[in-house]
Amino acid sequence: MDENGTLRLLSYYLNFFPKRRLPRPHSPIEQKVELKEKERKVTKVRAADCLKLKVEKSVSPGQLIVVKVIKTEECDINENQLKVKWTQPSGRISITNVEEDENGEYFTMEKCSRPGFCRLDVSAYGETLRQSPMNVEIVKEGLVKSFPVIDTRVTDIVVHDDCLLVSCERNKILKFKQSGEVNHIITMAPLPQGAKVNGMYKMKNGNIAFSDKGNKCIKVCKINGQIETIGQGLLKDPRGIYVNETSNVVYVADSVHHWYGTSGCVYMFSMCNTNGQAIKPIGQGILKDPVGIQVNETSNVVYVADSGSFVYMFDIGNGKIHQINPNSRVCDIALTDKGNLFVFGHTEIKLFNNEGKLIKEIKLETEYMQSPLAVVDEDDNIVVAGFQGYPNCLKIFSSNGNLLKTITFEDNYFFAAIPKALCIISYHPRKIAVGLQYNITKMGSSIKIIHY
Known part of the structure; x- marks a missing residue:
C-alpha cells in the first residue's frame, strides 16, 4: 500500500470511531475533596463493623x-x-x-x-x-425467691462464686445456689469441731474470714484449703469483723460482758502473723459492749458502735478519740463512700459527717426498729431492714438521708421473724438477700432474695 492509501485508511478509522476526550487533570483542591469523600465512604462501611x-x-x-x-x-x-x-x-x-x-x-x-x-x-x-x-x-422490684434454712438460725450471708454462703453458729457454712438448691457444706475447707461461725467477711482474693464464737477467735478459710487462726487465747466474744486488704489488717470487735467487771475493745491483728498477738487494742477502758465496726481506709479512722448509747471515732494515725452521742441506744452503723456515717437506733436514724457533726435526723414516728441491719451499695444508697412488725420491708435511703423507696415482700410468718443477715448479691440489677430468723424454733430461718 502506498503512502496515500495509508492516509485514506487512517482517515476512515478516525471518522468511524467516536472521539474520546482525555480526562482533565484535577486541581489540588478537587483531589483533596475526592480523597476525603473516599475516606468517608470507607469509614462509613467500616464503622458498623468495627x-x-x-x-x-x-x-x-x-x-x-x-x-x-x-x-x-x-x-x-x-x-x-x-x-x-x-x-x-x-x-x-x-x-x-x-x-x-x-x-x-x-x-x-x-x-x-x-x-x-x-x-x-x-x-x-x-x-x-x-x-x-x-x-x-x-426487672420488677420485690421478692424473687424464698427458701427455708431448716433447723438453723441464720447469722450472716456473703456471696461467693455466684452462690450464697450462710453461717448459722455451727461448725459448717452452708452453700446455696440462688435458686435455693442447697449445695451441701462449703468445700473450701473442713471446719474444726466446736467452731461456731458467726459473722463473715468475703475478701477480694476469694478468702473468707469469720468470727468463731465457739473457739473464741478469727479464722480465715483460704481458697487453697488452708485455715488460719487469729487471736485465739486473747479474744473473749468476737463479733464485728472488718478486713483492710490493702494493709492486711483485721479489726475485731471483742464484746466482753461488762457487767462481769470487764469491758470490750477492738483489736487489730496482722494477717501475716498468726501467733495470736494483736498489733494494738483500740478503745480499751472506753468501750463497754462493741457490736459494730466500720473502717474508713482513706482517713484511717475506725468507727465503733457501742451497744450503750455512743459511737466512737478512733484515729489510728494520731490517736485522737471522738465520741458521737446520738442520744439513743445504738444498734448498728453504716459508712458511705463519702465518709458520712449512719447511726441506727430503735426509733430514729441519724446521719453524721466525717467529723462527727449531725447532718440529718430521721424520726420513725410510726415504726420501731427492733434489730436494724444496714448495708451500703455501690451507688452509696443505704438499704435498711429490721422494722418491728415489718420484717418483710426494706427501706432505701440516699447518702444524704433522703428516703428513696420502700420495698415490701410477702412472708407467711412475718409476724414472728427477725432479720439477722443482709447481703447485696448484685448491682445490675440491684438484688439483695435477707436472712430471717423465726422465733418459732422448729421453723428455723429462711432466705429471701429481693430486687430493690
Whole structure:
C-alpha cells in the first residue's frame, strides 16, 4: 500500500470511531475533596463493623443504664455520627447523645422507670451496628425467691462464686445456689469441731474470714484449703469483723460482758502473723459492749458502735478519740463512700459527717426498729431492714438521708421473724438477700432474695 492509501485508511478509522476526550487533570483542591469523600465512604462501611456495644443485660427501675461503644480496630469515628435511640417499655422514644470520656471511649446513659424491656438502637453514619438492636430488661422490684434454712438460725450471708454462703453458729457454712438448691457444706475447707461461725467477711482474693464464737477467735478459710487462726487465747466474744486488704489488717470487735467487771475493745491483728498477738487494742477502758465496726481506709479512722448509747471515732494515725452521742441506744452503723456515717437506733436514724457533726435526723414516728441491719451499695444508697412488725420491708435511703423507696415482700410468718443477715448479691440489677430468723424454733430461718 502506498503512502496515500495509508492516509485514506487512517482517515476512515478516525471518522468511524467516536472521539474520546482525555480526562482533565484535577486541581489540588478537587483531589483533596475526592480523597476525603473516599475516606468517608470507607469509614462509613467500616464503622458498623468495627464497633461493639457493652451494656448490662438487666437493671432495676430508675437505675442508670450505661452503654459503652467500643472500637475493635482503628477507625476514625466521630461521636457526632453515633446515634442512640431508646424505646422504653411505655413506648416512649428518646434520643441520647454519645460522649467521649477521658480514655477516648464512647458512652451514653439513660434511665427507665417502668418494668419491661427497653430497646436500644445504635447506628454510625446511618448504618446500624451489628449488635443493634439490643434489649435491656428492667426487672420488677420485690421478692424473687424464698427458701427455708431448716433447723438453723441464720447469722450472716456473703456471696461467693455466684452462690450464697450462710453461717448459722455451727461448725459448717452452708452453700446455696440462688435458686435455693442447697449445695451441701462449703468445700473450701473442713471446719474444726466446736467452731461456731458467726459473722463473715468475703475478701477480694476469694478468702473468707469469720468470727468463731465457739473457739473464741478469727479464722480465715483460704481458697487453697488452708485455715488460719487469729487471736485465739486473747479474744473473749468476737463479733464485728472488718478486713483492710490493702494493709492486711483485721479489726475485731471483742464484746466482753461488762457487767462481769470487764469491758470490750477492738483489736487489730496482722494477717501475716498468726501467733495470736494483736498489733494494738483500740478503745480499751472506753468501750463497754462493741457490736459494730466500720473502717474508713482513706482517713484511717475506725468507727465503733457501742451497744450503750455512743459511737466512737478512733484515729489510728494520731490517736485522737471522738465520741458521737446520738442520744439513743445504738444498734448498728453504716459508712458511705463519702465518709458520712449512719447511726441506727430503735426509733430514729441519724446521719453524721466525717467529723462527727449531725447532718440529718430521721424520726420513725410510726415504726420501731427492733434489730436494724444496714448495708451500703455501690451507688452509696443505704438499704435498711429490721422494722418491728415489718420484717418483710426494706427501706432505701440516699447518702444524704433522703428516703428513696420502700420495698415490701410477702412472708407467711412475718409476724414472728427477725432479720439477722443482709447481703447485696448484685448491682445490675440491684438484688439483695435477707436472712430471717423465726422465733418459732422448729421453723428455723429462711432466705429471701429481693430486687430493690
